[in-house]
Amino acid sequence: MxxxxxxxxxxxTPVDPAVADEMMKYLTLDGVFGNPASRTHAYGWQAEAAVEAARKQVAGLIHADPREIVWTSGATESDNLAIKGAVAGRQGVHIITSKIEHKAVVDTCKWLEHQGTDVTWLDPAADGTISCEQVLDALQENTVLVSLMLVNNELGTINDIAAIGAELRQRGVLFHVDAAQAGGKMAIDVGSMPVDLLALSGHKVYGPKGVGALYVRRSPDVQIEAQIHGGGHERGMRSGTLPTHQIVGMGKAFSLAQSGxxxxxxxxxxxxxxxxxxxxxxxxxxxxxxxxxxxxxxxxxxxxxxxxxxxxxxxxxxxxxxxxxxxxxxxxxxxxxxxxxxxxxxxxxxxxxxxxxxxxxxxxxxxxxxxxxxxxxxxxxx
Ligand SMILES: Cc1ncc(COP(=O)(O)O)c(C=O)c1O
CATH class of the missing domain: 3.90.1150.10 (Aspartate Aminotransferase, domain 1)
Structure with missing residues (x-):
């Protein structure tokens, strides 16, 4: 048929053939299959080196420091980690988002709302964008986080994240941005776009499914609570054995996206x-x-x-x-x-x-x- x-x-997106070729080198006995957390032998060291090289490639696409990249299972998990992680343990706080975010953000914010967090749901303009004024008008004394997407997945429209971020930075309010649909489709520079947390996905950028990243700004230092606990991987922010082949695939995909x-x-x-x-x-x-x-x-x-x-x-x-x-x-x-x-x-x-x-x-x-x-x-x- x-x-x-x-x-x-x-x-x-389909996985780019160059990405698939690269991933195959990190699976079998004749390749680099070790656990990147194994510190006692070369199998682990090689896998760790591959993970760190990929971290650089993903950071490269958004002009971040590689130490600001936390591996996750995809943008859904990155959104959950960013939003829940920023609000965790804080009573009586307020967050702002929009009614047209991806479900990964909408449902996370709804869950927090049920737990007692005050949530403002912004209505976008007819053109699909949220304005800076709307965000500023919704701010309260207890606002700790704003979560907005860079590119809308259904419409393809772009929010003016740089302008909104500049205002929020001045007021000390954390800014999370879902950039799952923006990666590889437009230039993203966290140097000129003042965001604190930014979610990325491998499979939207010709990489594999089941891997993503959360950018967590180091300067000024952003603190979030881990949502998955265990071996303390990813500097305690996200435990779990790193899937080397997936990560290497996402790294290769992001480096191809950057060069092309x-x-x-x-x-x-x-x-x-x-x-x-x-x-x-x-x-x-x-x-x-x-x-x-x-x-x-x-x-x-x-x-x-x-x-x-x-x-x-x-x-x-x-x-x-x-x-x-x-x-x-x-x-x-x-x-x-x-x-x-x-x-x-x-x-x-x-x-x-x-x-x-x-x-x-x-x-x-x-x-x-x-x-x-x-x-x-x-x-x-x-
Ligand atoms: C804007 C947006 N956010 C988040 C996601 C979820 O990404 P993932 O499939 O990597 O969990 C998607 C995917 O559909 C998306 O388009």
Missing amino acids: KKPVYMDYAAT LEEEIVKLEALRKSFLAGLQSLDGVSLNGSESNRVPGIVNLSFDGVDAESLMLGLRDLAVSSGSACASATVEPSYVLRGIGLSDEQAHRALRFSFGRFTTEEDVAFASSQIVDVVSRLRAVR
Whole structure:
């Protein structure tokens, strides 16, 4: 069976072949399979050296000090560690987040809310962004943390994290940023972006699933409570034997992302233009989220008069996502699209198309022609 054209890079990316090759060297007896925490023999030392080299590569992409990188199992865990770790043991505190964060942040903040933490849930503007003023207006004397995403996973929109961070730094409020969808898609420099905690994921950047990192600023020094206890790995912040092959994979993936970043952005911008140009013959198509403040590889579109579920069924030769979560038998409209002001009906008409490193001009031309055909057909039988 011919595989559908993959247009769901925001869900996950294929592992780059160069990354897979590198990972294979860290698994078997003839490779570096030791436990990086084994201090008594060369097997451990070699594994530890590989982990530290990868730490440098991941730090490199965001211009951090390698000592500021804590390995985790993915951005979900990084978000949990950052948010719970910043609030742990503090009574009567207040935190701020938005209604369109990823579930890893939303559900973590809801859990804290149930434990008694006061949470302000900001409403984004219709373009999908949160403004500096909104954050400043929501601050209270007891605010200890703000958590916002850099790039929204459903819309591809970018928040002005540098401006918000500068204000929060002045006021001594910790700033956590979920950058899972930003890594490898835009330049990130923690030198000019005053954030304290920043979550990254391996599998969104052509690395393996099941590995991620949390950037924890050293200057000024940020203290968080560990959420997983055990052998005291990662300077006590996250215990558990480090998965050398996963970490080496994430390191290689991040170094490829760094060296190819500019070229990749140019390529994705061109693909996006071609994709949208291919849809020009259709009317009643609207882009969800800001026109300009966005990464090029994620495009969320609503099609007037067409239900996204039917559209997806018609687009059998494309792998896309609706951004809706299936809860039991009913398909809930995306809370992100509802969050930017779309009605349930409008949210049900949206699909997310995301492309990446291995997408070709032929792929996007095929995708847009399929969309034109299926949307026209569905509209004709209304
Ligand atoms: C914005 C955002 N945050 C967090 C996550 C969770 O990342 P992971 O799959 O590495 O746990 C994702 C992945 O979908 C995401 O898009």
